[in-house]
Amino acid sequence: MGSITDLSNVQGDILLDGLNKEVETFAFFNIPSGQEAAFARALRNVAQEEITSTQNALSTKRDIRDCRSDPQLGAVMSRVPTVGANISFTFSGLQKISRVVSGLDVQSLSGGSFGSGMKQTAVSGLQDPIKPDTQDPAWTDQWLNNQLDGVLLVAGQTTQLVQDKLNRITQLFGAAVKIAFKIDGNVRPGDQRGKEHFGYQDGISQPIVGGLPGLTKEESFVPPGQDIIDQGVILCGRPGDAQAQSRPPWMLDGSFLVFRQLKQNVADWDDFLQQSSNTLGTFKDQLGARLIGRWKSGCPINLQADFDDVNIGKDKMRNNLFEYDPPGLDKNNDFTITSGMRLVCPIGAHIRKTNPRGDQFGPNDDPRKNVNPHRILRRGIPYGPEQEQDPSAERGLLFACYQSDLDQGFDFIQKFWANSTTFRFPGAGVDAVMGQTNTSPTVGMKGLFPQDANRELQLPGINRFVVPRGGEYFFSPSIPAMTGVMSNVVATSGDANGANGHGQVPLGH
Known part of the structure; x- marks a missing residue:
């Protein structure tokens, strides 16, 4: 497979600088039993209407840049209202969808840390501390007691914009999604902006994914000392992905997301x-x-x-x-x-x-x-109040990163x-x-x-x-995968709606 030619295929938090974010919500969800087909049908609409692509995110950044460079608009538009959303799935979530759609082969993902889930590998693999008298990691109950199928990550300029976006998505899914719990993050204020809670500037050294299409000279500039990496280090199926030949076609332009809540x-x-x-x-x-x-x-x-x-x-x-x-x-x-x-x-x-x-x-x-x-693209954001504001409150980093291969990346x-x-x-x-x-x-x-x-x-x-x-491994599919094979519901007897509401199974996209 050659290099990517269309940035609208890739979810927006993966490449370039990711989604614009002052605040971000990670909404971890389950697909209730019996709602798998309804979820898959709704996924097509969600992907088309609400999921932000890399091209969308890039266009937003260009609009912000243009507004700020305009002397008449600069002051007024210095804080452009923006919001974006992505969706990612655990192995459990992909399994549930695969049972009701045609052509979603997930068997190749059953091995390794993704198939096992982070809770199973945290102690032996990641060396997380052990909960007393158990073999479980010493995580919070919400991480230990929930079987997660996916995460909706919504990032934007304000908490209200983020909440409104999340509400629109959950309304489209209806009963097919149950939010297990949410974690909110926010950029630190004032002169601590861009720093994690220990006070160190974060995210300075990020690799540059080479050969992305449609970028201006400014957007494709590589600062001195930064590394240019192959697209396949981050995107499944692209040059540089060592597992490209064994990937099922639907994984093309997807990426594995690692999430860790770090106090x-x-x-x-x-x-x-x-x-x-x-x-x-x-x-x-x-x-x-x-x-x-x-x-x-x-x-x-x-x-x-x-x-x-x-x-x-x-x-x-x-x-x-x-x-x-x-x-x-x-x-x-x-x-x-x-x-x-x-x-x-x-x-x-x-x-x-x-x-x-x-x-x-x-x-x-x-x-x-x-x-x-072994490089990764990090997309973390701090959580919790400032130390001076409430010393006893919990604070830390919502660590998130993308890679095409967990065994070569974060793990x-x-x-x-x-x-x-x-x-x-x-x-x-x-x-x-x-x-x-x-x-x-x-x-x-x-x-x-x-x-x-x-x-x-x-x-x-x-x-x-x-x-x-706590934490989990997720897969962030391409937008064509979500509007195609992942929503290609197989009609069954008694299913009057079929895959598209008209009793017909649509062709794969």
Whole structure:
């Protein structure tokens, strides 16, 4: 299969910058027993009328840009009212639909983490903490006690716009959808905009999906240091998808969505940085920067090791233009941190664990080509009030990411990079932000003391700073799949409406 030629095929939160979002609601739903055919019929209308495509999202961004550049409209339209929606399905949800439609082959998806569901693999695979006296992950009851079939994600400028959009969609589905629970997220206010609750600028380093059609020169610009990845790393069936030949046709231009509700314990993080920086003989913000790999502004420590340079942090021409030190690690299977060695960016820093850049040893001469098959597109948003507003309330990140292959994307990054105490080399420890091990109380991490990388700091094995509260694996089908095979209901005896309300089974699209 060649490259994509029509961005209206792809759901809008997947490619480019995703949906515009000040607020976002994730509405997790079930398809009640006996309502499968009604759901599939309604899905066609929902996909045609309410689901936002990448082309829709791009057009909205262009309208916003044009309004803001118009001196007469700029002030009035500085906050253009926008809203968009996408829909994704668990394996359970796809199974239910497949029983009432013709041609939806889901058997190939039954294996692996998607077929099992995140609840089944969280403890053994992702190393999530274990609920006492059980083998279940220590998640909230709403995640443990609900069998989910899908999620409606609705993002927009205001809470009212988002709620109205969600209401329209659920009205189209009627009794065929039951909302199990909802989780709301919102961009942080004021000077914290774009930052997660620990205070670090988020989403700076995102790969660029190459060869997308119909983009302007400005829209296709690749900032220095950003990686261009094949379309098939994100979209099923496109060049770069290693499983393309085995995919059923309906999966073309779909993408797997990983959702994780991650609670952030801000006070614990701040206390740990303060106490540990005193132990190491550094200062709080520098230790935080070394654990993350960037200062709070987004400035990489490889470009400024001693203090936060806000100008670099906000400059997209510089804030990704760096490699990790020391150079040449992509040629080495072994690397030993010795006493007195200086290392600007620790081997176990969050951004180095999750995107090794030039570190990665592999078959390609260009080390980034060894990393790029594992890249993901992140679409997370914070949730919960500000720490100062209500210190006792829960807050964190609604982590969401897209990829064509879970085994090469999120699962690979989490299991083999973030959670590994020896990636990329011994002494790395686990990623302090998203890494964890439920088998060790503490894990040593080297490289955090600027003057001597061999000095080791003990971090909790069970991550107490970022705590998984629940999550699931979903598949986000293309819009043609939803208006075609996924709504191609097979007429049965006694079914007067058939597939299209006229007693006839429509041809596949």
